Amino acid sequence: xxxxxxKRSVLAADWRKDFPVLQQSVDGQxxxxxxxxxxxxxxxxxxxxxxxxxxxxxxxxxxGIHTLSHRATDAYEGARDKIRxxxxxxxxxxxxxxxxxxxxxxxxxxxxxxxxxxxxxxILITHLEHHSNIVPxxxxxxxxxxxxxxxxxxxxxxxxxxxxxxxxxxxVFMLAIGHVSNxxxxxxxxxxxxxxxxxxxxxxxxxxxQGVPHMRIDVxxxxxxxxxxxxxxxxxxxxxxxxxGRESLLEEMxxxxxxxxxxxxxxxxxxxxxxxxxxxxxxxxxxxxxxxxGAAIDYLQSIGMQNIADYERELHDYMVSQLGExxxxxxxxxxxxxxxxxxxxxxxxxxxDLGTILDHQGVAIRTGHHxxxxxxxxxxxxxTSRASLALYNNSDDVDRLIDALFKAKQVFK
Amino acid sequence: xxxxxxETDDLRDLYRELILxxxxxxxxxxxxxxxxxxxxxxxxxxxxxxxxYLRVDDERRISASSFEGSGCAISVASASLLxxxxxxxxxxxxxxxxxxVTKRLTQGGAGNLTPIEEDLxxxxxxxxxxxxxxxxxxxxxxxxxxxxxxxxxxxYGTTPATTE
Numbered sequence: 001x002x003x004x005x006x007k008r009s010v011l012a013a014d015w016r017k018d019f020p021v022l023q024q025s026v027d028g029q030x031x032x033x034x035x036x037x038x039x040x041x042x043x044x045x046x047x048x049x050x051x052x053x054x055x056x057x058x059x060x061x062x063x064g065i066h067t068l069s070h071r072a073t074d075a076y077e078g079a080r081d082k083i084r085x086x087x088x089x090x091x092x093x094x095x096x097x098x099x100x101x102x103x104x105x106x107x108x109x110x111x112x113x114x115x116x117x118x119x120x121x122x123i124l125i126t127h128l129e130h131h132s133n134i135v136p137x138x139x140x141x142x143x144x145x146x147x148x149x150x151x152x153x154x155x156x157x158x159x160x161x162x163x164x165x166x167x168x169x170x171x172v173f174m175l176a177i178g179h180v181s182n183x184x185x186x187x188x189x190x191x192x193x194x195x196x197x198x199x200x201x202x203x204x205x206x207x208x209x210q211g212v213p214h215m216r217i218d219v220x221x222x223x224x225x226x227x228x229x230x231x232x233x234x235x236x237x238x239x240x241x242x243x244x245g246r247e248s249l250l251e252e253m254x255x256x257x258x259x260x261x262x263x264x265x266x267x268x269x270x271x272x273x274x275x276x277x278x279x280x281x282x283x284x285x286x287x288x289x290x291x292x293x294g295a296a297i298d299y300l301q302s303i304g305m306q307n308i309a310d311y312e313r314e315l316h317d318y319m320v321s322q323l324g325e326x327x328x329x330x331x332x333x334x335x336x337x338x339x340x341x342x343x344x345x346x347x348x349x350x351x352x353d354l355g356t357i358l359d360h361q362g363v364a365i366r367t368g369h370h371x372x373x374x375x376x377x378x379x380x381x382x383x384t385s386r387a388s389l390a391l392y393n394n395s396d397d398v399d400r401l402i403d404a405l406f407k408a409k410q411v412f413k
Numbered sequence: 414x415x416x417x418x419x420e421t422d423d424l425r426d427l428y429r430e431l432i433l434x435x436x437x438x439x440x441x442x443x444x445x446x447x448x449x450x451x452x453x454x455x456x457x458x459x460x461x462x463x464x465x466y467l468r469v470d471d472e473r474r475i476s477a478s479s480f481e482g483s484g485c486a487i488s489v490a491s492a493s494l495l496x497x498x499x500x501x502x503x504x505x506x507x508x509x510x511x512x513x514v515t516k517r518l519t520q521g522g523a524g525n526l527t528p529i530e531e532d533l534x535x536x537x538x539x540x541x542x543x544x545x546x547x548x549x550x551x552x553x554x555x556x557x558x559x560x561x562x563x564x565x566x567x568x569y570g571t572t573p574a575t576t577e
Contacts, residue, residue: 350485352459368459411428
């Protein structure tokens with residue numbers, strides 16, 4: 001067996017040096033981190049912003065009259081403004097801060113859908129979804145008697161658009177769809193899909209967890225009703241997330257959770273809820289995390305999302321072409337339009353074994369079902385190995401991945 | 414390609430020839446229609462599932478065993494070695510083996526095989542081939558999955574076991 005020839009001109013951006021965690025060795029070899037789709041690493045600016053906040057500014061937000069509380073509130077609300085601008089929402093009242101994509105989707109399922117649906121209504125999702133865009137809809141379907149309907153995908157891992165459109169019948173109350181598949185990297189044509197749904201009066205939620213880190217998002221241009229994403233997939237802290245919601249819909253929705261901060265006035269006769277977006281933000285939020293997310297957005301903006309997308313596309317193409325030359329590779333997910341992810345099988349080596357062997361060479365990949373068991377079932381497999389890229393990866397990382405795969409072939413030969 | 418010898422040794426220790434052999438050609442693979450005890454082993458981390466079948470006779474002896482399912486090399490080899498080892502043992506002896514193997518894999522050398530090994534023929538010594546997982550904490554559950562299923566099957570008759 002021969003290894004694919006390496007690219008002569010190294011494809012590398014100097015953004016890697018901005019990430020302290022990548023400056024280490026694992027098992028005696030420089031770390032190659034190819035698991036960004038699970039969680040992205042944080043640049044030093046994010047780490048330092050969060051640390052500085054804890055050292056200098058921490059207090060609770062929206063409450064105190066004292067200096068630190070003002071600083072904390074300004075930084076926290078400043079991050080909300082950055083998020084609004086980053087995804088081009090019309091108004092900061094449309095930016096609800098959550099613990100992550102999962103909570104954002106559950107909020108919509110429980111607060112938007114649950115009070116309005118019943119037997120005979122349908123919620124439409126697709127076969128590509130992450131469990132977090134399946135289970136919240138199953139729960140609300142069980143609670144209300146509504147039906148969950150699943151649009152199919154083809155053998156390349158692409159949505160069958162005609163089938164999806166055929167399923168958009170008048171009894172569909174809501175469409176929930178991922179922007180980019182975490183397991184396969186498929187980019188869905190969400191703008192076209194939203195346009196089609198809106199013509200039929202079907203509200204659309206986009207799970208953007210894997211979209212936001214890799215491309216410019218403009219929620220007004222997409223014209224979607226809800227867009228959910230996570231901070232830790234876009235180089236920010238864990239435990240932070242965003243629900244963008246169209247203001248007219250958010251206004252009509254009851255609170256998701258009760259507690260402090262989401263009220264204007266409380267008595268035992270009743271409570272007047274706070275204005276948007278605070279109506280949906282009960283309790284003390286993840287202040288430092290959100291401020292860190294703001295720093296992550298500053299970092300991404302300083303590079304430019306188009307530059308990131310262009311670089312990642314070139315690196316992704318290189319990774320796919322190099323992987324494709326390895327004997328015994330079977331790609332899972334070969335959509336025409338893909339972002340930053342390649343899932344694969346190698347010979348008959350179980351992905352768990354492959355993950356261990358790669359880890360022992362300092363190469364971190366994700367193995368298993370990727371929280372997308374229905375996708376695995378669709379391809380008749382229990383899991384895959386998945387390499388996912390970010391702006392801090394380079395062609396050396398890809399070459400190390402290929403080397404490690406050859407090592408695995410030796411172990412299992 | 415350069416590889417540090419320590420890494421290669423660790424990997425070779427994990428994927429010993431005996432392990433690879435049992436992973437490629439699992440023994441007693443398939444459903445056992447005459448089973449009196451069954452259990453499922455589920456590893457929620459990777460979604461791997463295997464079913465273990467036991468036939469326990471009137472004298473509380475495991476007269477036959479088999480397994481089916483899919484999994485990584487470690488979990489399949491471990492299940493294969495398990496069926497090789499416990500067939501013919503009394504229920505009490507099989508439980509003692511479960512105890513020794515799980516202790517040995519999860520608590521380093523604490524689970525000493527020797528006391529049981531003395532009155533067993535060679536199949537038992539093969540279980541030491543699983544020792545390589547001790548250097549790979551994330552893989553210990555793969556190696557113990559089938560053993561937990563054995564314990565469940567013997568304790569409760571038919572019930573799912575998980576590694577959690």
